[in-house]
Amino acid sequence: MKRRFILLVMFLLSTGVSLFAQQALFGGQQIVSPEINDDNSVTFRVLAPHAESVLVTGDFLPTEKVQSPMGEMEAPGKAEMTQDEKGVWSFTSEPLKPELYSYSFVIDGFTTTDPTNPFLIRDVASVTNIFIVGGGLADLYKVNDVSHGSVTRRWYDSPGLGMDRRLTIYTPPGYESSSEKYPVFYLLHGAGGDEEAWIALGRTAQIMDNLIAQGKAKPMIIVMPNGNVVQDAAPGEGNEGFYKPQFMVPKTMDGTYEANFMDIVKFIENNYRVKADKANRAIAGLSMGGFHSFHISRYYPNTFDYVGLFSAALMPREDATNKVYDDIDGTLKKQMDNGFKLYWIGIGKTDFLYNANKEYRAKLDSMGMKYTYMETDGGHIWRNWRIYLSEFAPLLFK
Structure with a gap:
């Protein structure tokens, strides 16, 4: 009887750990970001209910001029995101040409990656998310069969x-x-x-x-x-x-x-x-x-x-x-x-x-x-x- 009780406790604990892991994995809210739409526009989303300002920045946007140690250079532009009643901020781009793109979010002045997109690259010390809009030359950048x-x-x-x-x-x-x-x-x-x-x-x-x-x-x-x-x-x-x-x-x-x-x-x-x-x-x-x-x-x-x-x-x-x-x-x-x-x-x-x-x-x-x-x-x-x-x-x- 005692052994059965121990086994039952162990089963419940393991089930609880598994359920907790799944909850941590899926987060509670199902947010898809980035979402590539049928017309090749892309929708970005991030849950930030207490933020006052959220921007998306990336090389899919028109560039802006910045000063660097090498002189004036082009940098990715920024676009304002809008918040819904659930605290999810979103932005949908214009239809994009085929390409591999990178992007980040700027939440109340703090630049960060997209927590729902696990695909990242490092360029020097900057880490950004990536996505591919397929077609044309961009198909060379994809893993194909x-x-x-x-x-x-x-x-x-x-x-x-x-x-x-x-x-x-x-x-x-x-x-x-x-x-x-x-x-x-x-x-x-x-x-x-x-x-x-x-x-x-x-x-x-x-x-x-x-x-x-x-x-x-x-x-x-x-x-x-x-x-x-x-x-x-x-x-x-x-x-x-x-x-x-x-x-x-x-x-x-x-x-x-x-x-x-x-x-x-x-x-x-x-x-x-x-x-x-x-x-x-x-x-x-x-x-x-x-x-x-x-x-x-x-x-x-x-x-x-x-x-x-x-x-x-x-x-x-x-x-x-x-x-x-x-x-x-x-x-x-x-x-x-x-x-x-x-x-x-x-x-x-x-x-x-x-x-x-x-x-x-x-x-x-x-x-x-x-x-x-x-x-x-x-x-x-x-x-x-x-x-x-x-x-x-x-x-x-x-």
């Missing part, structure tokens, strides 16, 4: 930097089960990013899975390193533990990364089945990563047949003394004379680096150096960089 590659994190020894460092590596569908050798594309992030940036914000795995499945891109290995030489890995993933990511860290863009980049190439070519020659190597990057791609490709002028500069920073600071930045024009000419298959430049019309890229193209024109150029709307934003990756990757290794 196609064969999928693998994404791994590997640690490599960098003798030049004196530490083990972390890489994110995409291998194409079928890599594990084949004996085939593959070309390699080194894809570099911007300032404030790390080896997680391209795979999370850039949707690299989804884009490549879909392009390969459509026959638009050749199967390739994509290597996404950490370009911050003082870090062994992204914040929270390395031996420094959890700390706030910074936009610019020490030794950023001082030549150290470029000078030691071949440590990465050697690791990949010693540990993966790759075609280890110039015709089967590509390098590209956004902003700071474009700066690195520019200088790495001319500093090692007979190493990469494919080079991509996405919204690239270009010339080093006046106080930069690393030998990597010696004789830029001479090494660029040597790169041109050695020959290459593709030199690709992309920039947004309102990017703060637009004029610098225009001047650089004038330099290439004066040298007779051939390049492919793409100009898009918008500024220094991930929306453009996903487009550039989607356009650049199908041109590789043809």
Whole structure:
């Protein structure tokens, strides 16, 4: 009898815990946010019964100008939400074009994420929610019913930097089960990013899975390193533990990364089945990563047949003394004379680096150096960089 009583108590306790967990999970009020409507407008909702003001901010809204350390830049706009009798605030956008969008709420001046949307991305130290309006190019950013590659994190020894460092590596569908050798594309992030940036914000795995499945891109290995030489890995993933990511860290863009980049190439070519020659190597990057791609490709002028500069920073600071930045024009000419298959430049019309890229193209024109150029709307934003990756990757290794 006593045993039955104990079992009954245990059952009731376990049932109570289960019911409590379910109640915590579903919350009490069923709020859907964001809700993508039939006309591709999107409704955002948040329960904040005691708030006096709630705004939604995101890159689906018209941009506004703000001052930053890099000068005047575009920032996501804001829209006022309205409150109903239950304390739920809501806002419905205009019909949106296909794209991956990010957003946050501003509740009485406090910026926060959407508690009913578990899908988040980190850009430097900012965390925002995301959603996708499908169709067009945005279908490349979705997980579709196609064969999928693998994404791994590997640690490599960098003798030049004196530490083990972390890489994110995409291998194409079928890599594990084949004996085939593959070309390699080194894809570099911007300032404030790390080896997680391209795979999370850039949707690299989804884009490549879909392009390969459509026959638009050749199967390739994509290597996404950490370009911050003082870090062994992204914040929270390395031996420094959890700390706030910074936009610019020490030794950023001082030549150290470029000078030691071949440590990465050697690791990949010693540990993966790759075609280890110039015709089967590509390098590209956004902003700071474009700066690195520019200088790495001319500093090692007979190493990469494919080079991509996405919204690239270009010339080093006046106080930069690393030998990597010696004789830029001479090494660029040597790169041109050695020959290459593709030199690709992309920039947004309102990017703060637009004029610098225009001047650089004038330099290439004066040298007779051939390049492919793409100009898009918008500024220094991930929306453009996903487009550039989607356009650049199908041109590789043809």
